[in-house]
Amino acid sequence: MCPWGEPLPCIICQDCEDPNPLIRALAVRTMGCIRVDKITEYLCEPLRKCLKDEDPYVRKTAAVCVAKLHDINAQLVEDQGFLDTLKDLISDSNPMVVANAVAALSEIAESHPSSNLLDLNPQSINKLLTALNECTEWGQIFILDCLANYTPKDDREAQSICERVTPRLSHANSAVVLSAVKVLMKFMEMLSKDLDYYGTLLKKLAPPLVTLLSAEPELQYVALRNINLIVQKRPEILKHEMKVFFVKYNDPIYVKLEKLDIMIRLASQANIAQVLAELKEYATEVDVDFVRKAVRAIGRCAIKVEQSAERCVSTLLDLIQTKVNYVVQEAIVVIKDIFRKYPNKYESVIATLCENLDSLDEPEARAAMIWIVGEYAERIDNADELLESFLEGFHDESTQVQLQLLTAIVKLFLKKPTETQELVQQVLSLATQDSDNPDLRDRGYIYWRLLSTDPVAAKEVVLAEKPLISEETDLIEPTLLDELICYIGTLASVYHKPPSAFVEGGRGVVHKSLPPRTASNESVESPETAPAGAPSNEQPDVIPTQGDLLGDLLNLDLGPPVSGPPLATSSVQMGAVDLLGGGLDSLIGGPNFVAPPAAAVPANLGAPMGSGLSDLFDLTSGVGTLSGSYVAPKAVWLPAMKAKGLEISGTFTRQVGSISMDLQLTNKALQVMTDFAIQFNRNSFGLAPAAPLQVHAPLSPNQSVEISLPLNTVGSVMKMEPLNNLQVAVKNNIDVFYFSTLYPLHILFVEDGKMDRQMFLATWKDIPNENEAQFQIRDCPLNAEAVSSRLQSSNIFTVAKRNVEGQDMLYQSLKLTNGIWVLAELRIQPGNPNFTLSLKCRAPEVSQHVYQAYETILKN
Numbered sequence: 001m002c003p004w005g006e007p008l009p010c011i012i013c014q015d016c017e018d019p020n021p022l023i024r025a026l027a028v029r030t031m032g033c034i035r036v037d038k039i040t041e042y043l044c045e046p047l048r049k050c051l052k053d054e055d056p057y058v059r060k061t062a063a064v065c066v067a068k069l070h071d072i073n074a075q076l077v078e079d080q081g082f083l084d085t086l087k088d089l090i091s092d093s094n095p096m097v098v099a100n101a102v103a104a105l106s107e108i109a110e111s112h113p114s115s116n117l118l119d120l121n122p123q124s125i126n127k128l129l130t131a132l133n134e135c136t137e138w139g140q141i142f143i144l145d146c147l148a149n150y151t152p153k154d155d156r157e158a159q160s161i162c163e164r165v166t167p168r169l170s171h172a173n174s175a176v177v178l179s180a181v182k183v184l185m186k187f188m189e190m191l192s193k194d195l196d197y198y199g200t201l202l203k204k205l206a207p208p209l210v211t212l213l214s215a216e217p218e219l220q221y222v223a224l225r226n227i228n229l230i231v232q233k234r235p236e237i238l239k240h241e242m243k244v245f246f247v248k249y250n251d252p253i254y255v256k257l258e259k260l261d262i263m264i265r266l267a268s269q270a271n272i273a274q275v276l277a278e279l280k281e282y283a284t285e286v287d288v289d290f291v292r293k294a295v296r297a298i299g300r301c302a303i304k305v306e307q308s309a310e311r312c313v314s315t316l317l318d319l320i321q322t323k324v325n326y327v328v329q330e331a332i333v334v335i336k337d338i339f340r341k342y343p344n345k346y347e348s349v350i351a352t353l354c355e356n357l358d359s360l361d362e363p364e365a366r367a368a369m370i371w372i373v374g375e376y377a378e379r380i381d382n383a384d385e386l387l388e389s390f391l392e393g394f395h396d397e398s399t400q401v402q403l404q405l406l407t408a409i410v411k412l413f414l415k416k417p418t419e420t421q422e423l424v425q426q427v428l429s430l431a432t433q434d435s436d437n438p439d440l441r442d443r444g445y446i447y448w449r450l451l452s453t454d455p456v457a458a459k460e461v462v463l464a465e466k467p468l469i470s471e472e473t474d475l476i477e478p479t480l481l482d483e484l485i486c487y488i489g490t491l492a493s494v495y496h497k498p499p500s501a502f503v504e505g506g507r508g509v510v511h512k513s514l515p516p517r518t519a520s521n522e523s524v525e526s527p528e529t530a531p532a533g534a535p536s537n538e539q540p541d542v543i544p545t546q547g548d549l550l551g552d553l554l555n556l557d558l559g560p561p562v563s564g565p566p567l568a569t570s571s572v573q574m575g576a577v578d579l580l581g582g583g584l585d586s587l588i589g590g591p592n593f594v595a596p597p598a599a600a601v602p603a604n605l606g607a608p609m610g611s612g613l614s615d616l617f618d619l620t621s622g623v624g625t626l627s628g629s630y631v632a633p634k635a636v637w638l639p640a641m642k643a644k645g646l647e648i649s650g651t652f653t654r655q656v657g658s659i660s661m662d663l664q665l666t667n668k669a670l671q672v673m674t675d676f677a678i679q680f681n682r683n684s685f686g687l688a689p690a691a692p693l694q695v696h697a698p699l700s701p702n703q704s705v706e707i708s709l710p711l712n713t714v715g716s717v718m719k720m721e722p723l724n725n726l727q728v729a730v731k732n733n734i735d736v737f738y739f740s741t742l743y744p745l746h747i748l749f750v751e752d753g754k755m756d757r758q759m760f761l762a763t764w765k766d767i768p769n770e771n772e773a774q775f776q777i778r779d780c781p782l783n784a785e786a787v788s789s790r791l792q793s794s795n796i797f798t799v800a801k802r803n804v805e806g807q808d809m810l811y812q813s814l815k816l817t818n819g820i821w822v823l824a825e826l827r828i829q830p831g832n833p834n835f836t837l838s839l840k841c842r843a844p845e846v847s848q849h850v851y852q853a854y855e856t857i858l859k860n
Contacts, residue, residue: 016046021055028061032068040073044080051085056094067104095131099139102146120150129164137173144179151515158190169208177208178489185485189514205237210244217252224258225494229484231265242271246278256290264300272308280315292330299334303341313346328356329365336368340469363398374408378415394430402440406431410447414459438640438668486512629654629794630857643737645669654747659711666704673699674733681727688715713817724849746794746853753815754797764823767840773847777835780858784808784828794857822850
């Protein structure tokens with residue numbers, strides 16, 4: 001009620017009838033700000049009138065009000081038909097009304113990713129492009145962002161849109177410029193590089209990006225973060241603009257560091273001379289952090305541009321001669337990387353490096369110097385003295401330096417055995433007896449066992465030829481880069497993370513990707529000409545969205561597990577041997593090598609396989625499985641460093657309809673572990689342990705045990721991000737430990753997933769086209785029969801096969817444990833190792849993971 005007693009809805013309704021359009025618009029705006037659910041139904045009729053008002057100012061205000069009302073009561077907005085009215089406003093004669101209608105629909109679509117509100121087609125795109133020229137700058141941004149979500153039907157349409165968007169690059173508002181760049185970068189994927197227009201577009205993109213760098217520092221930083229992505233995707237755009245990224249004396253440090261990174265990405269043989277001159281100048285600045293980055297940048301240039309390596313090394317030596325402590329230390333770190341990249345080429349500078357040994361006080365620099373001494377010990381006369389000087393304060397060094405020193409001394413011993421017996425025995429004793437760091441102790445035991453049993457193998461392992469390193473180690477992963485290009489001009493492009501990594505709440509985040517470089521999007525052919533049957537009535541289980549995690553395990557850092565090579569199986573038995581005994585005598589030719597005290601040898605060295613040091617070589621790992629779906633090699637899920645000495649490795653298997661988690665528990669602590677238990681967090685497919693975690697005997701130090709934990713899919717369900725993420729808690733007598741891992745989706749493919757041909761055709765037609773996703777499987781040299789056979793072993797069934805114009809077309813079906821069906825069309829061109837996979841599913845969020853399962857199965 002208002003102060004004078006009249007109901008507020010009545011006042012708003014009266015004002016919506018006012019002859020003054022400003023009053024009517026103000027009434028609508030007030031209407032959208034009243035977030036009270038009970039009175040919204042009274043506002044529907046005046047809002048409907050305002051959406052069709054004769055004045056464009058009222059209509060554009062009413063369009064925004066619909067989005068606000070939808071946030072309060074979505075069902076009411078849909079029932080009242082306001083969404084259809086909004087769609088009609090896209091065809092409005094006033095460009096600002098069009099822009100606000102697009103903004104409102106985009107806002108609503110963001111909160112409902114599965115809805116197809118913005119049903120864009122060439123006709124509606126043409127209307128948006130027409131409005132683009134006349135609306136305000138923020139209206140232009142709304143329209144450009146909407147255009148970026150559209151996929152043209154072919155390269156001609158893409159070029160036409162690019163031509164009409166290009167004038168926005170000269171806009172004064174930097175947000176409009178970045179939105180236009182986003183549209184152009186996305187649609188360039190569909191243009192052939194042979195086109196003249198492609199080259200013209202590259203030239204047009206450079207000037208607006210350069211202009212952004214003349215703004216204030218905060219805007220410069222945002223522009224630089226976006227340019228960093230653009231340069232990684234298409235470096236040719238800015239390859240002639242190196243000078244604009246040179247650092248100015250008054251740039252803030254965050255701008256300087258970003259410019260430095262882009263300079264390295266643009267460095268080439270043509271501009272390396274001016275880049276090096278600039279970097280050498282930066283290395284004499286007063287800002288320590290910036291100087292360090294500049295010195296590292298010189299090393300990255302040497303690794304990236306081979307022709308400049310000699311000049312870079314010379315520049316680094318000049319910097320070392322300045323004797324500035326932090327400059328010298330950074331130079332030594334990058335020279336180590338140069339040695340890795342160009343072996344046996346620049347070792348003449350080692351003498352200069354050794355002169356600065358005493359000034360090194362940072363762990364990374366000390367570790368780099370130790371690596372150089374150990375790697376080139378045969379060229380350094382007093383290498384043993386240098387390493388011994390580091391050994392004096394072994395326990396005061398950081399773990400990084402200790403590990404490097406252990407390896408370097410073992411290398412030195414293998415190269416000069418007669419002179420360094422005492423030194424290697426001393427470092428092995430320090431690492432295994434006196435250290436409580438499990439990583440250092442384990443490496444010490446490995447070297448000890450290697451040296452004592454097979455010196456030849458020790459040489460092959462420790463002195464093995466190392467792979468060359470690459471400069472582009474900090475590039476963003478291609479799939480993520482493609483997604484970030486679709487978010488240019490947003491917070492995601494500044495963080496260099498997808499929105500799903502930092503946006504929380506109930507709203508779904510749609511994963512975007514660049515369009516495929518194809519001439520047209522062909523419709524998928526049916527497996528055979530058949531009358532359409534009734535669509536399947538069987539609906540998949542709905543996966544609930546991820547909600548409040550209070551009471552669940554922990555909101556962990558959900559990174560993918562590190563994959564390792566397959567574990568080898570061996571029948572070699574290693575009994576208890578005297579470490580550093582006769583094996584070393586044969587290497588050094590001396591009979592009087594003193595063995596270490598017995599305390600240094602673990603009590604269970606002669607224990608059966610599956611325990612003790614023998615497990616460091618995993619001689620009996622590798623559980624035999626029946627022939628069936630592909631089983632990935634075990635990966636370390638929980639490192640010992642994070643679990644007080646408990647290391648957990650594992651993988652997932654599916655055999656004869658049963659899912660298992662195959663675990664290996666290793667005790668790297670100094671105390672016995674007992675009372676094991678395991679629990680899963682709620683997850684997308686309800687995976688849960690079907691039995692307790694059975695560890696029948698206490699797990700002694702340095703002992704491992706392998707367990708197969710049966711799983712079922714009847715647990716609590718909650719949609720995870722990513723979909724196949726599994727959060728696990730493991731308890732023992734020491735503590736409770738948490739970790740997360742990603743399970744391969746093919747363990748959820750059930751054995752009754754083969755669909756009838758008629759049903760396949762009907763279901764394919766029944767699933768909406770927007771649910772279809774297309775992927776490329778590259779470098780898979782299998783024919784259609786081998787592909788079909790391999791996929792069937794993992795419960796992906798071939799329903800039909802056709803040959804169309806020389807292409808083998810496989811039509812396949814699979815079913816997940818929760819009843820979700822996935823239909824697939826696999827196109828195989830004989831002689832071409834690249835396949836095209838089209839997937840259709842009522843729950844499109846699983847398509848990406850099914851594609852990953854295809855890749856995993858076919859390539860392993």
